[in-house]
Amino acid sequence: MCIRCFVVALTTLICCAALCIAEEASNLVDKRVQQVLTMAEGELPLDVIIIKINDIGSFPELSAGDLVALKEANVPGQALVLMIQLEETPTPSDPPPAPVPSTVTEIPSPQTASSSAIRVAIQRPFRITYYEVYVDGELMAQRGKLWDGTSDPGQKLKRPSFLGTRKETTIDALNIDATPGQHEISVGVAVSWVEDDSEPLDDFDNFSQEFYVNRGVRGITTDGHHGEWGQNTSVSCTVEAGQTCSVVATIEKRSPTRFGGLPIYSVSYETTVE
Numbered sequence: 255m256c257i258r259c260f261v262v263a264l265t266t267l268i269c270c271a272a273l274c275i276a277e278e279a280s281n282l283v284d285k286r287v288q289q290v291l292t293m294a295e296g297e298l299p300l301d302v303i304i305i306k307i308n309d310i311g312s313f314p315e316l317s318a319g320d321l322v323a324l325k326e327a328n329v330p331g332q333a334l335v336l337m338i339q340l341e342e343t344p345t346p347s348d349p350p351p352a353p354v355p356s357t358v359t360e361i362p363s364p365q366t367a368s369s370s371a372i373r374v375a376i377q378r379p380f381r382i383t384y385y386e387v388y389v390d391g392e393l394m395a396q397r398g399k400l401w402d403g404t405s406d407p408g409q410k411l412k413r414p415s416f417l418g419t420r421k422e423t424t425i426d427a428l429n430i431d432a433t434p435g436q437h438e439i440s441v442g443v444a445v446s447w448v449e450d451d452s453e454p455l456d457d458f459d460n461f462s463q464e465f466y467v468n469r470g471v472r473g474i475t476t477d478g479h480h481g482e483w484g485q486n487t488s489v490s491c492t493v494e495a496g497q498t499c500s501v502v503a504t505i506e507k508r509s510p511t512r513f514g515g516l517p518i519y520s521v522s523y524e525t526t527v528e
Contacts, residue, residue: 270395281314282323290337294329303333305395308430313337370493372437374428377504381416384444387428388473390437395428399448401466411464414446427503434495440488441503441521442473470519471505489523500526 281287289310293303315326321334374387384398405411418425424501427441446468459511471484491499501523508518 264343280320280323281316282320284314286310287315287316287320287324289328289338289432290329291324292331294324294327294333297328301332301393302396303330304336307333307336307340309395311429312342313340315341335485355428370410370432370434370495371498372430372432372439372493372501373426373427373498374439374441374501374503376425376427376441376443378423378425378443378503379505380445380507381418381420382443382470382505383414383416383446383472384442384468385417385425385427386442386473388438388440388442389428389430389432391474393473394430397425397427398444400444400468402468403466405464409464411448411466414466425437432493432499434493434497436490436492437499438488438490439501439523440473440486441523442471442486443505443521444468444470444521445519446478469517472519484519484521487521487523489525491525491527493527497527500528 282291290303290307293306316337321338324337325331325336328352334429372389376385382398384400386396387394398415401414403411446466447465451463469483469496472486475486489501491501493499501524504518504522504524506522508520
């Protein structure tokens with residue numbers, strides 16, 4: 255009787271251990287997957303989630319249970335499909351056999367031969383609070399935000415947060431696959447700050463109100479906000495199959511004249527195709 259109890263207890267222990275191992279095999283704890291969960295919980299738009307998933311670049315292999323859990327966490331179906339497409343190829347446990355010497359020239363696969371890429375880096379001599387990257391008129395990447403609003407009289411507004419640290423003068427803004435051909439790339443940036451309106455003194459209801467100011471260059475021409483933005487520009491880049499177009503967008507600022515005024519911002523481009 256005691257032997258039978260021991261066998262039952264041992265079997266139960268083995269099953270529990272197997273369940274623990276199965277749970278540990280889940281890749282939901284992976285940092286890349288957690289970023290997607292955070293965006294879904296924050297109810298970010300689908301296009302923003304898709305752009306961020308492309309920026310992440312790769313994901314661990316997701317089990318059926320992982321996918322069900324992600325769907326229950328409100329991760330959009332299109333995002334799940336893209337995550338599956340970006341799953342890393344498992345590393346084989348045994349090393350592959352040594353290649354046999356051959357004089358036959360290796361032919362690239364059709365996918366490798368036809369792929370091209372666009373990379374965009376932003377060179378900034380000063381700190382910014384927002385950037386956006388357009389390719390062929392379509393928004394492909396953005397970070398930060400354009401601050402807007404006015405405080406109640408006598409109240410303070412939250413100060414805009416800058417992107418990166420003071421030592422980081424280059425931002426890797428975009429890295430995507432592209433079809434061969436000509437592409438139009440444009441970069442927009444913004445610097446936001448808070449100003450105080452303390453005049454006129456006889457208008458107590460609007461006295462000492464703070465408001466946000468945005469200045470910079472937009473990636474595309476937009477309606478409204480005339481006078482706040484510098485002239486937006488773009489650059490063309492032609493890539494053939496297998497080539498990468500690298501664009502460096504440098505932000506420039508012209509100080510106000512001695513007669514006053516706000517800084518004027520512009521963006522210049524350098525491109526290389528390899």
